[in-house]
Amino acid sequence: MAEHQLPHVVIVGGGFGGLAVARALRKAPVRITVVDRSNHNLFQPLLYQVATATLAPGDIAAPIRHLLRKQRNVTVAMAEVTGVDVANRRVLVNYLGQPDTPFEYDYLILATGASHSYFGHNEFEPFAPGLKTLADAESVRAKVLKAFETAEIEEDPSKHQDLLTFVLVGAGPTGVEMAGALAELRRFTLKSDFRRIDPLRARIILAEALPRILANFPEELSRKAQARLESVGVELRLGKPVTAIDEAHVVIGDETIPCRTVIWTAGVTPSPAGKWLNAPTDKAGRVRVQPDCSVPGHAEVFVIGDTASLDQDGKPLPGVAQVAMQEGRYVGKVIENRETRRPAPQPFRYFDKGNMAVIGRGFAILDSRFAKLSGLPAWLAWAFIHILFLPAFGNRLRVWTQAIWSYFTRQKSSQLIVEPRSGQTPAPPGAQLSEKRSDGYQGLNMARNAGLLLLLLAGSLSLFPISLHAQSSNPGQPFEVSTMTESAAVTSANSAPASESPSATEKGWVVGIGSINAFYHSGATIATSGQTIPGATANVSNNYSLMFDVRRYIARDLSLTLMAGVPPKPTITGEGSVASLGELGKVRYGPAILTAEYHLPKLRAFRPYVGAGTAYAIILKEHDAAVSQLGVRNNWGTVLEAGAEHQLSRNMALFVDVKEVWLAVDAHGSLYGVAPVTAHVNLNPTIVSVGIRFHPSLGIFDRH
């Protein structure tokens, strides 16, 4: 069939849902047009990081056109949809300045998302901007940074507190994450940047009408998150609604708080798709869809994501990215099956993979069917998963670098106030996305990248781009079906049991959680100035670790895996030790293991594989003050890094994995301390890791 005769699928919205439909239809005999009013796909879960100056806009967004460039059956159009003529199967588009230009469709998917809702108080909007788009995030960032700038030059100190009071309305995940990030900005990032004000004096107030924060998380996790917020100095106002906001005040219950910066992090309202279709909606205005996501009476029109309302087990599905993505993939399948005359799939069922919220550096909560975690383990999982699901490889690499940089330096790299000066016209929205960093900023990035090369090498190896399509998007070319299947974490997370090896034509990702490893350290000796001290020994307690891993199949049966572990807490004690060495104290390390694994194809039933890899341990010292430095040597005696708090160790390992039970025998690593006199603690451990690996298709950032 000639390309122009193929059924035309129009997808409105290139967000989480729309992109998932387009990708799911990559091999279907259809022509696809993705229409979006913005040119980029935005990773909204990290918007708050742009608003708090951690990330730049381009780090969390990628042009839709670029993301779909290799999919030949897709054309992307940047235009705003204004309505739908369902009877004539036409979507109305504001096209090249012509309003309501009709575009014909055979299938229509509305994935137009949501925007923020002021719950009937639209008068709050000018004083309390919300966070939904990149432009919103940039304007919030400018507002926050300008508050500090204004306070610095304000001569009247009595005005400083009002200028430095930030109120966030709504303690859902966005409000909580934003409050945590602001607390960090105030406490660490800006701490030495000002001369006349003390950024630590800034107040961060989080207001919530409900009696607790993060109402969609279990109470226990919500309590832990609350304790964490309080420990970083965030003030909470719970159980009281915000009743008034103007340019100088916020009223919460009966308390009036003088304040110049209010940020709205409550409520969302769906796009007007329900009005366009004249279809039944729920109370919030989301279109009530059938179990196959189609609109009642119109089997060819589908609504998905934040703008759709579908119940499962008597409850409406939440407005989260995973729902939008899963619905998108499902609708793609429905259409493909219809066009290839295959039976319709079972009604849509959402697989809830869990919710997460992060509060500053090193703390998150995770609520999933597999585990309820808080603290660093949850944060590691959060960081890992969020980076993995960013739209493009460039985003992943930049955010990965930035995350490591910020973790160790507590610096935020995007503290720029970018605003037109009076008389200048504002930059067009597209310009914000292509914002190039200044030379200084690029220099900073280069230095940062060079310094982190080692970690990046390890990380980037397992973060190859998801897209594996071989052809470019060119609507003029005849349609060809790609021979390669895109797998990606996205798909593995969706369907096939992730622990299965891919088929011959597939390459892709497997995300795993829950490899519980026992590490056994066989003993240690203490030496001073290279001489072993008679009678001086050190013991390392056994410990265990919970690992997360991402496996990337680079060819059939050959994969690269990066595993990162939750720090166990071995305790090292010295006996008969040198006085100056004292007790070595606690060492915390989280192993990161990079391996190449070969899966023995003939024994697939048992899934054994062998691999060789390199293990890295990140060591945080909490040792006796007398020991001025603590480092790690690898098994060849080379000092990889010394004198810093965070150290790397490298070991070769052999892995054998039979039916998810794996055994790794690690070679030596040694830990040494440099005291006023040079002293070494040689651990020479044999590390035997025994564990169980699950690959239960761990989801991303679902929450609410």
Ligand SMILES: Cc1cc2nc3c(=O)[nH]c(=O)nc-3n(C[C@H](O)[C@H](O)[C@H](O)COP(=O)(O)OP(=O)(O)OC[C@H]3O[C@@H](n4cnc5c(N)ncnc54)[C@H](O)[C@@H]3O)c2cc1C
């Ligand atoms: C600050 C913030 C943080 C969040 N954090 C999380 C999180 O941690 N985890 C999680 O799971 N979810 C999170 N969410 C929710 C998640 O982002 C949404 O559920 C998800 O984006 C919904 O996907 P969607 O495809 O329905 O809409 P979107 O991804 O919003 O995409 C809608 C697209 O439609 C386009 N569009 C809209 N109207 C038109 C029109 N008239 N014409 C043309 N194009 C149009 C928009 O430009 C946009 O590209 C967060 C949301 C926000 C705002």
